[in-house]
Amino acid sequence: MHSYIKTDQLLHFLSQYIAKMNRQFLSKKDDDSHTNLYFDPLQGAIISHWLETDVGAIVFRLNLLDWSFDFVDSDFKLLDRIDLQTTKLSELEQFIIYGLEKLRLNAKGYSQKMHYQIPNYDHNDDYLKTVHPFNLEEWMTFRSLANNACYEVLGSLQRTREVRIWPHHFDTGIYFRLKNNVNISFGLAMQDKHCPDPYFYASAFNGAGESIKVNPPQSSVLIGKWISSSDFNAVILSLKELNNSHEDLLKGFIRSFLKIYLRLL
Numbered sequence: 376m377h378s379y380i381k382t383d384q385l386l387h388f389l390s391q392y393i394a395k396m397n398r399q400f401l402s403k404k405d406d407d408s409h410t411n412l413y414f415d416p417l418q419g420a421i422i423s424h425w426l427e428t429d430v431g432a433i434v435f436r437l438n439l440l441d442w443s444f445d446f447v448d449s450d451f452k453l454l455d456r457i458d459l460q461t462t463k464l465s466e467l468e469q470f471i472i473y474g475l476e477k478l479r480l481n482a483k484g485y486s487q488k489m490h491y492q493i494p495n496y497d498h499n500d501d502y503l504k505t506v507h508p509f510n511l512e513e514w515m516t517f518r519s520l521a522n523n524a525c526y527e528v529l530g531s532l533q534r535t536r537e538v539r540i541w542p543h544h545f546d547t548g549i550y551f552r553l554k555n556n557v558n559i560s561f562g563l564a565m566q567d568k569h570c571p572d573p574y575f576y577a578s579a580f581n582g583a584g585e586s587i588k589v590n591p592p593q594s595s596v597l598i599g600k601w602i603s604s605s606d607f608n609a610v611i612l613s614l615k616e617l618n619n620s621h622e623d624l625l626k627g628f629i630r631s632f633l634k635i636y637l638r639l640l
Contacts, residue, residue: 376572376615379517382510383565383573384496386421387545389437391489392444392471393423394542396435399485400426410489411539414518414547418451421540425449428480439511442503446474454478463500491543517573517614521547521563524575524625528561531633546576553636556582561629563614569602570613575625577632578609591635598624598631610635 394410401409401424415422419440425432432449444457444467455474462470468486475482518540525538525548534551541548548562558580566573579587588608591601599612612628614621 376566378507378510379513379573379614380566382506382514383545384494385498385502385506386437386514387493387542387565388496388498390421390540390542390545391493392468393421393435393437394489395485395487396426396471397423398489399481400428407541407543408539411541413537413539414515414522416515416519416522419515420445428478430454430478430480433478439515442506442511444471444474446478459503462503464498464503465500489542493543493545517563518547520621520625521575524629525549525562527626528559528629528633531629553579557587557636558582558584559636569604569607569609570611572613572615574611574613575599575628576609576611577629577636578607579636589635598628 390412393412397410397412403409409424412421412423414420415436418436418438420436420438422434422436425434430448433454434447434451436445436447438445441456442459444459446454446456448454455477457467457470457474472482472485475485522538529536529549529551532551532553536549536551538547538549540546544564546562546564548560550558550560553559559577560580561575561577563575564570564573579589581587586606586608588603589601591597597610599610601610602608610632612625617624
């Protein structure tokens, strides 16, 4: 999982430029959903929201197939491209601002820091040139799996929500009401203090947004590991555990936690 984790970290870092673009053109929302992103397997890209600008609706995307940042219009016609193979990290933001200016779009304030912090991954200027295509393909495979899993959870419970990547923690996830005042959060998270590998998680929250601790019955058939802390109560399944049987095991994981949540909450 080492290559996946390193790719996850790099893409988390680069996705902040998309979050800034969302902030630049979208109205602020209290839950920060205006800053979030989507991994689009059809484009092979991490994309912004649709941004209404003076030149029409555009998307700013991190193109993982061509390894570039692109401005595209509503017909996905390429308006401008920044080739990451020939760009230094220290120069990237200025190239993006220059792209905005070339398209006669407002670049003022783009370079301001976001209101949250992400880890200092300490990437050097040449790091963009050393990313192996296989690492990007591996990342796309698991994030596509996460997209599909989120839609399967929503479909099973007949809920309608968007599957998004949140730039703060870079998890692909959904958040929805299960019943009464119980809400469910589900998705694929980066490696962090809760697990040494990236992991799928499911957790419950009350109407005030407080984490709910669940004690699954001993008779339940459990898939995954239940963890509990002051701020995080969840059942998790690491990517390392999925191995080659990932789809069947992941479906079993989803059925397992949904059965427990639906019975206990």
